Amino acid sequence: MLFDTDVLIWALRGSEKAAREIDEDTSRFISAVNYMELMQGARDKREQSLIKQFLNGLGFVVLPITEAVSHRATIFIEEYALKSGMQLADALVFATACENSIALCSANKKHFGCIASLETKVFMPDN
Secondary structure (H helix, E strand, O other), X not given: OEEOHHHHHHHHOOOHHHHHHHHOOOOOEEEHHHHHHXXXXXXXXXHHHHHHHHHHXXXXXXXXXXXXXXXXXXXXHHHHHHHHOOOHXXXXXXXXXXXXXXXXXXXXXXHHOOOXXXXXXXXXXXX
16 A cells, blocks of 8 residues: 555554554555655654654655656646646655555545546545
8 A cells, every 4th residue: 555645644643543544554655755745844853763763664665756657647737737736746646656556545535536547545534
């Protein structure tokens, strides 16, 4: 399963629901984009270190942005940006999941709901 940044943030903030979602899948992936978003959101080096420990401890594999991923993301932007407001980062994450034939776990149904080729599991965060 490829976990979107939103699910990872919920887990890092202590959400038991997000932690269970991650624990249920033994093959854990993120896109390089997810990794960069997490690092960008860290407030200091300590938080960056905690994020790295979290990802490494759970065995997450970071998938690169390949030429095929970039091409597919470009198609997604052309087709869906005006309809759904899809942004660059989401297109790259969704394309990574598609190109690697991996299901995506995300709460971002507004943007991925229009992509028929993307296998998804909708995450509903804690309220």
